[in-house]
Each structure stands twice: as structure tokens, then as C-alpha cells.
Amino acid sequence: MNLEHLFTIRRMSKNLMEDIFDLASSIEEKPDSFAEKCKGKILAALFFEPSTRTRLSFESAMLRLGGQILGFSSAKVSSSSKGESIADTFRMLNHYAHIAVIRHYIEGIGEIAKEFATIPMISGGTGTQEHPTQALLDLYTIRKELGKVDDITIGIMGDLLYGRTIPSLLFGLAKYDNVKVHLISPPALHIRKNVKLRLEENGLAFRVTENHKEVIDELDVLYVTRLQKERFPDPTDYERLKGAYQIRKSDLRKAKDSMIILHPLPRVSEIPFELDELKYAKYFDQAKNGVWVRMALILKYLGVD
Amino acid sequence: MNEDKNKLIVRKIENGTVIDRIPPGKALRILEVLGIDANYPYTVALAIRVLSKKMSLKDVVKIKGKELTENEVHKLSFIAPGASVNIIQNFEVQRKIQLEIPDHVEEFIKCLNPNCVSNSHEPITSSFDIISKKPLILRCIYCDRVMEDKYLSGKL
Ligand SMILES: [Zn+2]
Numbered sequence: 001m002n003l004e005h006l007f008t009i010r011r012m013s014k015n016l017m018e019d020i021f022d023l024a025s026s027i028e029e030k031p032d033s034f035a036e037k038c039k040g041k042i043l044a045a046l047f048f049e050p051s052t053r054t055r056l057s058f059e060s061a062m063l064r065l066g067g068q069i070l071g072f073s074s075a076k077v078s079s080s081s082k083g084e085s086i087a088d089t090f091r092m093l094n095h096y097a098h099i100a101v102i103r104h105y106i107e108g109i110g111e112i113a114k115e116f117a118t119i120p121m122i123s124g125g126t127g128t129q130e131h132p133t134q135a136l137l138d139l140y141t142i143r144k145e146l147g148k149v150d151d152i153t154i155g156i157m158g159d160l161l162y163g164r165t166i167p168s169l170l171f172g173l174a175k176y177d178n179v180k181v182h183l184i185s186p187p188a189l190h191i192r193k194n195v196k197l198r199l200e201e202n203g204l205a206f207r208v209t210e211n212h213k214e215v216i217d218e219l220d221v222l223y224v225t226r227l228q229k230e231r232f233p234d235p236t237d238y239e240r241l242k243g244a245y246q247i248r249k250s251d252l253r254k255a256k257d258s259m260i261i262l263h264p265l266p267r268v269s270e271i272p273f274e275l276d277e278l279k280y281a282k283y284f285d286q287a288k289n290g291v292w293v294r295m296a297l298i299l300k301y302l303g304v305d
Numbered sequence: 306m307n308e309d310k311n312k313l314i315v316r317k318i319e320n321g322t323v324i325d326r327i328p329p330g331k332a333l334r335i336l337e338v339l340g341i342d343a344n345y346p347y348t349v350a351l352a353i354r355v356l357s358k359k360m361s362l363k364d365v366v367k368i369k370g371k372e373l374t375e376n377e378v379h380k381l382s383f384i385a386p387g388a389s390v391n392i393i394q395n396f397e398v399q400r401k402i403q404l405e406i407p408d409h410v411e412e413f414i415k416c417l418n419p420n421c422v423s424n425s426h427e428p429i430t431s432s433f434d435i436i437s438k439k440p441l442i443l444r445c446i447y448c449d450r451v452m453e454d455k456y457l458s459g460k461l
Contacts, residue, residue, distance in 0.1 A: 008449075085427050108422040108447025112429065127420050129448055194444065194451045197436070 003301050007110025007123040009132045009168045010198065014175040016300075021140050024289070024296035031064060034295065037304050038067030044097035045071030046089070047124065048104045053265060053287065054124045054133070058101045061294035070097065090116040099302050102126075120301040128162050134264050135168035137293040141286040142221055145260050149176045153218050157184035158225035158245055158270060160191045165225065165264045167195045174204040181206040182215045186241050189227070212247070217254040222247070222280075224263045226270050246270050252280060262286050318348070321369040323391040324381070329354045331385050332364035338380050341368060376413050382406050383441065383457070406438045414443075417456060421448040 006012070027034050043062040047055050050073060059069050086109055093100050100121045102109070107127035125131040142149050154173065160166045160183055170191070173179045183191060183206050190208065191199075199206060209215055216222065227245055232238040246269055247261070263271055263283040275281055299305075324335060332353050336342070341349060347369035357363045372392060373381070381388070382404040390402040412430045416423045423431040423445065433443040436451070443452045 083426070086422065086425075087427050087429075105420060106422050106425055107418060107420050108445065108449070111447050112422060112427060115429070127448070192450070193453070194449050197442075197444075197451060198449075 003120060003303070005110060005113045005117065005121045006132050006297070006301065007113065007121075007126060008130050009135050009171040009175075012132070012172075012175075017136065017139065017172065017175065020136060020293065020296045020300055021143055023299060024140055024292040025144070027295050028289075028292040031292075031295075034065055034299075036066045037299060038062060038065035038302065041065075041067040041099070041302060041304075042097040043067055043069050043071075043298065044093055044100040045069055045073075045124070046093070046100060046102045046104075047071065047073040048102070048106075049125070050074045051103050051124065053290075054103065054131075055101075057287075057290040058124065058133075058294050058298075061291050061298055064291070065295055065298060067298070071101075086112050087116045090121070093121075094118045099298060122297060122301060125164050128164050130168045130171075131164040131264075132168045133290075133294060133297060134165045135172045136297070137286065137290040138165070138169055138223070138262060138264070139172050140293050141262060141282060141289050142260070144289065145282055145285075146220055146258065149173070149179070151178045152176075152220040153180040153182070154221040154223060155182040155184050155212060155215055155219045156223045156225075157212050159189045159227050159231060160185045160225075161189045162228065162231055163225045163264075166191065167198075169223070170195060170199055170204065170206075171202075174199060174202040179204065180218075182219070183208050184210065184212045184215070184245075186210060186245075189231070211244070213251055213254075216251060216259075217256070219259055220256065222255075222259060222261045224261060224267075224270050226263075226266070226268045242269060246272065247275060248272070249274060249278075252278070255280065317396055318367055318369045318393055319396055321347070321367065321393050322371050322373055323368075323393060324366045324385070325363070325389050325391065326357065327364035327366065327385045327388045329362040329364055331388075332366050334384055335364075335366055335381060338384060339368070339371070339373070339377060341371070347371070378402060378404070379407065379410055379413050386438070406435060406441070409434055410443070414452075414457075416445045416448060416450065417452050418445065418448045418450045421445060421450065423447050 045055055045058055055073060062069050090113060099119055101124045102121055103124035105127050107129040113121045123132055139149055229238050259280055260282040261280045265283060265287055332351055350367040352365040354362045383406060385404055386406050388404045391398045392400040411432045416431055432446045434446060436442050436444050440454045441457055
């Protein structure tokens with residue numbers, strides 16, 4: 001198999017996604033049997049924007065596979081602040097590592113990888129454009145918890161405009177059959193036009209609402225993201241909306257027994273601590289699943305059996 | 306009648322470009338895009354809202370001494386789709402181009418997304434797929450953002 005790069009879920013087939021999930025689930029069952037798979041392989045982790053979760057999750061994944069890691073975090077220490085182009089960075093990387101993870105605030109760099117990278121490159125988050133590996137671990141978690149992704153109803157709530165996870169998750173959901181989506185956000189943070197057009201092209205049905213309480217009884221999954229204070233020009237708007245986009249225990253009374261709550265983390269106040277011990281709360285399992293999924297991705301993209 | 310009227314305005318030119326069947330009212334915008342103003346040293350003939358042979362209204366522009374670049378043809382195709390460009394040499398039509406909105410364009414317009422890689426210092430040029438011609442919608446092949454009619458009209 002010759003997989004190129006992963007910058008968008010749009011270009012990933014449902015088959016490949018399911019393959020990755022199957023592999024991730026075998027890894028989860030018996031992680032030790034994969035401990036030597038990437039011996040002698042190097043993963044470069046280049047984070048031009050700060051990250052804790054994604055970077056640590058990828059590094060943990062590579063170390064658990066017996067590989068090694070090199071890299072940096074935050075643009076300050078990279079040579080991009082000296083004006084080096086991304087194309088040149090990629091060309092150089094070809095000689096330093098066997099696979100690379102890149103987070104960058106610049107969007108559209110997947111096309112640069114296509115042209116200049118000879119090693120497989122995986123996006124660890126690209127501007128507000130996409131965060132494909134987060135979406136894969138989200139879908140893996142849904143599959144694991146509900147036994148399927150087809151035929152589900154999911155509510156996606158919070159900052160749908162700037163959250164880079166959102167387009168990836170929606171593009172991933174669009175590969176499955178009969179998925180119904182409720183987009184729950186303030187109008188100013190609704191999904192971008194290009195994402196909407198892609199969903200229409202791919203036939204993913206979605207409805208829009210401002211209030212999660214109106215739809216919570218229909219949901220199999222409630223996917224919550226945080227509102228970011230810095231996105232609001234007027235801080236009083238943020239304060240006002242913060243309360244409306246918070247899940248309260250009482251909101252869950254009408255929820256299905258089997259409903260799960262997911263969150264890409266970090267959370268602020270949108271999911272209060274008191275929800276953590278409820279059966280619905282799956283966001284910490286979700287984060288743990290990230291390691292299995294990223295291990296599977298590294299194996300697939302390196303072409304290791 | 307109508308033939309005579311046209312002849313009054315547009316005498317044949319020896320070398321240059323004739324743009325015919327322009328959607329009515331777009332002729333001035335075409336001159337603007339081509340950078341032709343009062344300082345242009347040669348003859349320019351302009352007809353706005355004349356009757357075509359098919360009895361509908363059109364604009365016509367004749368520009369002596371002007372040959373369009375590929376880029377200019379691209380731009381004009383967005384402003385005046387359906388118009389025809391005739392390149393004239395020695396009073397003869399050398400080449401006829403039917404202006405049509407292409408399926409893909411490169412370079413001539415910038416992506417509206419300031420964080421798009423096509424706007425940063427990289428060895429690539431801007432590149433767009435035209436995903437709808439009416440209304441006009443361009444999609445950046447890099448960042449996936451779309452640019453719509455109302456944004457584009459000020460840029461083209
Ligand atoms: Zn762009």
C-alpha cells in the first residue's frame with residue numbers, strides 16, 4: 001500500500017478509515033505485540049503552533065511502537081521565524097525522518113507536502129482548516145462505544161467556525177450512511193461556507209439550532225467544543241453565550257440512555273466537572289483512544305505490517 | 306438599419322483587438338481591467354447597448370494596437386462570459402476566442418484567506434477550481450475556502 005499524506009479526511013476512503021480503526025482496535029487489545037514494529041524508524045513532530053495533547057499523543061504512539069522521535073514545538077524555535085519556506089522545511093525533513101507530523105497555522109500546506117515531501121506527512125492540525133487525526137479518534141470512539149457510525153444522530157456544539165476539528169469530523173461522518181447531524185452554535189460561529197458546500201456535495205444532512213436542549217433527546221452522540229474567548233470582539237458576548245453553551249446535569253434528563261458525550265479537550269466550562277462521573281462522559285476515553293489511532297496511522301503510513 | 310449604425314461607430318482596424326457580444330453595460334469595466342484610459346495612445350471605439358444581429362443588446366469594444374495576454378483573457382471571461390475576442394492583424398481576424406468561464410484558474414487572483422499558503426512566501430501560485438459559474442464561486446485548491454460573486458466583483 002502506498003499512502004501519501006494525511007491533511008484532509010476528504011481524501012480518505014471509508015475503507016481505509018475502517019482499516020485504521022480495525023488496526024487501532026487490535027493495538028488497543030494487545031499493545032505489547034506492536035512494541036517493536038517501528039524499531040529504527042524516526043518520527044519528526046513539527047509543531048509550529050503550540051500543542052500539548054496532539055504532540056504528546058503522537059510521541060507516545062511512536063515510542064510505544066519502538067520508534068524514535070525528534071522535533072520542536074512553537075514557531076519561536078523553528079527557522080520559520082527566520083523566513084524559511086514550508087517547502088524548504090519539507091525538503092529538509094525528507095532526510096531527517098521516516099514520517100512527520102506537522103501542525104501549522106498556515107492553511108493548505110497539504111498541497112506543499114504533495115509536491116515537496118517524499119516521506120509521509122500527517123497533519124497535527126492545520127490552521128482552522130482541518131485536524132484529521134482528531135476526527136479519526138473521534139470516529140473510532142463512536143464506533144467503539146456505539147458499535148457503528150452508520151445511522152447515528154450526532155449533535156455538534158460550540159465553536160463550529162474556528163474549531164479545526166469540526167470540518168474534519170463532518171467530512172469523516174459524510175463517508176458513513178444515514179448520519180444525521182445537528183449543528184448547535186451561535187449564528188456567528190456557524191460552519192464556514194466552504195464546509196457547508198462540501199457537505200452538500202457529499203450528501204451529509206445537517207440541521208442548525210442554537211439550543212442543544214431542543215435536540216438532546218434525539219442524539220446518540222453529543223460532541224462538545226469550547227467557545228474561545230479570543231474569538232469574540234465583544235467580551236460581553238462571550239460571557240453571555242458561555243452559559244448557553246454549557247451542558248448541565250438537568251439537560252441530560254431527556255437524553256437516551258446510550259448517548260455519549262465527547263469533547264476534543266481541553267475543556268473550559270462547557271462541560272462542568274460534575275458530569276465526569278456520569279455514564280455519558282466518554283471524553284477521557286476518547287483522549288486515550290487517540291494513542292491507539294495514531295499508532296495505527298503511523299503503521300499504515302509507514303507501510304509497516 | 307442596425308448594420309449601418311454599427312458601421313458608423315466601428316471602422317475596421319488594422320491591428321488590435323475587437324471584443325464583440327459583450328453583455329450590455331460591461332464595456333467600460335473591460336477597458337478598466339485592460340488598463341485603457343484617456344492616456345491610451347491609439348484609437349479606441351466603444352459602443353454601449355447597440356442592437357446585435359439577434360436583436361438583443363450588446364456592447365462592443367475595438368482597441369487599436371492592443372493584443373490581449375492570456376491573463377487578460379482569463380479576467381475578461383469572468384466579466385463578460387459569452388463575448389468573443391477577435392485578434393486583428395492586417396485588417397484580418399487572426400484569432401477568435403470565445404470568452405468562457407474556465408473550470409480552473411491560476412495566478413491572476415489572490416485567495417481571500419490571509420492564512421492560506423498561497424499568500425505566503427512559497428514556490429507555488431494561487432490556484433482555484435470554479436465550482437459554480439452562475440452564481441460565480443471559486444474554491445482555493447490549497448485552503449478550500451470559497452470566494453463568491455459579491456467578493457469577486459471588486460477583485461476581477
Ligand atoms: Zn486559499
